[in-house]
Amino acid sequence: MKFRFESHEPEVYRRKARLISVAMAAQLIVLGMLFAQLLTRTFGSSLWLNALGVLLGLVATSLVFAALRERPWMREMRYVWQLKHHLSRVSGYLPALRRGVAEHNHVALGILSFYHQGMAQLAELNGRTLDDDSELIAEREQLRQQRERLGLPLEVGGYDTEDLAAFKRG
Numbered sequence: 001m002k003f004r005f006e007s008h009e010p011e012v013y014r015r016k017a018r019l020i021s022v023a024m025a026a027q028l029i030v031l032g033m034l035f036a037q038l039l040t041r042t043f044g045s046s047l048w049l050n051a052l053g054v055l056l057g058l059v060a061t062s063l064v065f066a067a068l069r070e071r072p073w074m075r076e077m078r079y080v081w082q083l084k085h086h087l088s089r090v091s092g093y094l095p096a097l098r099r100g101v102a103e104h105n106h107v108a109l110g111i112l113s114f115y116h117q118g119m120a121q122l123a124e125l126n127g128r129t130l131d132d133d134s135e136l137i138a139e140r141e142q143l144r145q146q147r148e149r150l151g152l153p154l155e156v157g158g159y160d161t162e163d164l165a166a167f168k169r170g
Helices: 010-043 047-068 072-091 094-102 106-125 134-149 161-166
Strands: 002-004 158-160
Touching: 002 072, 010 047, 010 072, 010 106, 072 094, 072 106, 072 161, 094 106, 094 134, 106 134, 106 158, 106 161, 158 161
Parallel strands: none
Antiparallel strands: 002 158
16 A cells, blocks of 8 residues: 655644544533433433443544544545554654665665655644754755665655565564
């Protein structure tokens, strides 16, 4: 499976993320209270029934969210979730990828470049700056120089998830 970078407006993403977060939190509160009231009226007042009402509210909110996830207006959110998933997956392989880059492995170079480019895009979409970690900055610059030396484009378009199988996790 291949994951490709997409271009999204950070302001649009942040506005939608805030709106969806508020809507889901409000829905959770309303449904949690509704289920809790129904349970306590039916079976009597109990802390456990209130907790069960909140849990049922969470399940109902999750189901609504799952049903709406594929809607076109959720495109930016879906993309960011996928990006985070892939970055998290790649982060488990960072030591092996760094060894691969040191051994001039082009696949490792591409995946590690994807990781840094993805982290930069995620920071931009969230309106944050990348950490000022000098080691990461140095690694980004080293990757850029290595790609330039090899005549490769400075940016990657994504990565093939199957390529990670060639590396040992951790």
